[in-house]
Amino acid sequence: xxxxxxxxxxxxxxxxxxxxxxxxxxxxxxxxxxxxxxxxxxxxxxxxxxxxxxxxxxxxxxxxxxxxxxxxxxxxxxxxxxxxxxxxxxxxxxxxxxxxxxxxxxxxxxxxxxxxxxxxxxxxxxxxxxxxxxxxxxxxxxxxxxxxxxxxxxxxxxxxxxxxxxxxxxxxxxxxxxxxxx
Numbered sequence: 001x002x003x004x005x006x007x008x009x010x011x012x013x014x015x016x017x018x019x020x021x022x023x024x025x026x027x028x029x030x031x032x033x034x035x036x037x038x039x040x041x042x043x044x045x046x047x048x049x050x051x052x053x054x055x056x057x058x059x060x061x062x063x064x065x066x067x068x069x070x071x072x073x074x075x076x077x078x079x080x081x082x083x084x085x086x087x088x089x090x091x092x093x094x095x096x097x098x099x100x101x102x103x104x105x106x107x108x109x110x111x112x113x114x115x116x117x118x119x120x121x122x123x124x125x126x127x128x129x130x131x132x133x134x135x136x137x138x139x140x141x142x143x144x145x146x147x148x149x150x151x152x153x154x155x156x157x158x159x160x161x162x163x164x165x166x167x168x169x170x171x172x173x174x175x176x177x178x179x180x181x182x
Contacts, residue, residue: 003046003058005032005047010028010032011046011054013061029048030049030052031048031049032048033047033049033073033075034047034074034076035047036079036086037058037079038058038079038083039079039081040083043055043064043103044056045079045086046077047073047077047088047090048074051068051090052068053065053066053067053070053077053088053101054066054067055086055103065103067086067099067103067108069099070088070099071091072091072097073091075119075121076088076089076120076121077089078124079124080133081124081133084102084103084104085103086101086103087099088100089119089120091118091119095114095115095116095117096137097111097115098112098115098119098122098135098137099111099112109149111152112135112152112154115137115139116141117140118140119140121138122137123136124136132150134146134148134155135147135149138160142159142160143157143159144159145157
């Protein structure tokens with residue numbers, strides 16, 4: 001399946017093999033921009049212009065969760081590798097926002113704050129110690145930032161390797177060896 005947010009205020013999920021829509025969320029209260037599949041494909045998350053992260057059952061289209069707390073539109077979403085948490089970035093009035101949610105309970109488990117400007121992109125990556133994870137964000141200042149989600153702290157930064165540091169950072173991605181894709 002493939003999913004996308006729509007400018008017509010909803011989500012469209014396609015059955016790629018059959019070349020037809022699987023389900024469409026209609027008459028939705030906001031535009032959905034970013035979408036992200038849970039790693040096992042069982043759920044689809046969508047970020048609304050209303051600052052809410054919506055989570056649907058991918059097979060039935062049932063809305064399972066609404067994660068509230070962002071002050072403005074959601075700009076990027078990324079599921080944790082185990083599919084239990086969701087990182088969501090957004091734009092605040094004076095600074096960007098980056099939250100980590102425990103999806104089943106709907107609890108915000110980490111607020112990664114103090115971001116200068118809009119947070120355009122977010123992904124998960126391996127931490128510096130075995131068995132640990134970090135969230136990596138790309139911002140409007142052209143920087144990538146690594147966040148220790150257990151402590152809720154910024155732990156490293158670097159200019160985006162795909163840009164000149166003067167514009168928005170590209171979506172960071174990891175290769176199978178656990179290295180940042182360049």
